[in-house]
Amino acid sequence: xxxxxxxxxxxxxxxxxxxxxxGVAANVENWSKIKNHNVVxxxxxxxxxxxxxxxxxADDGAxxxxxxxxxxxxxxSSGWYAIAHNGEIVxxxxxxxxxxxxxxxxxxxxxxxxxxxxxxx
Numbered sequence: 372x373x374x375x376x377x378x379x380x381x382x383x384x385x386x387x388x389x390x391x392x393x394g395v396a397a398n399v400e401n402w403s404k405i406k407n408h409n410v411v412x413x414x415x416x417x418x419x420x421x422x423x424x425x426x427x428x429a430d431d432g433a434x435x436x437x438x439x440x441x442x443x444x445x446x447x448s449s450g451w452y453a454i455a456h457n458g459e460i461v462x463x464x465x466x467x468x469x470x471x472x473x474x475x476x477x478x479x480x481x482x483x484x485x486x487x488x489x490x491x492x
Contacts, residue, residue, distance in 0.1 A: 372398065372399065372400050372402055372403075372425070372449070372450070373398075373399050373402035373406075373422050373423075373424060373425035374396045374397065374398055374399075374422070374423040374424045374425075375389075375391060375396065375397055375399050375402070375420055375421070375422060375423070376391070376394065376395065376396050376397075376420065376421050376423055377391035377392065377393055377394070377395070377397075377419070377420050378393070378394070378418060378419055378420065378421065379391075379393060379419050379420075380393055381393065383414075383419070383420070385399065385405060385411065386405045386408050386410070386411065387399075387401050387404070387405055391420065396423055400449075400450055402422075402425065406422075437455045437458055437459070437460065438455060438458070439457065439458040440457060440458075441456070441457070442454060442455070442456050442473075442478070442481045442485070443455045443456075444470045444473050444474065445460065447460065447464075448464075450466070450467075451464040451465070451466070452464070452465050452466070452467060452469070452470045453465060454470070454473065454481075454484070454485055454488070456485060461485050461489070462484075462485055462488040462489060462490065463488055463489070463490040463491065465488060469488075
């Protein structure tokens, strides 16, 4: 993830769909994937776009520690969360806002939350 600013005089579309407005910092979540794109590299070299802040992303090969007992919120990939129960992921991928407060729920409410967010088959 990185904050990218466009120095171009009009809107500028990045690979993946993010459109940069002139002079406005935009949060680009998939920056680690698109920063090596040939056009993006050329724009960086020519100072058409600038990186104002870049967060280190977890290595895609890193394993996620999943608790073996009870319910837990886990983050199997950058920016995505899921609920694990007794060592297995039992929900679809969720955003951080979706799982906020999960740990404060009763076990009954956690089970209902999981039931509501089961992966589609």
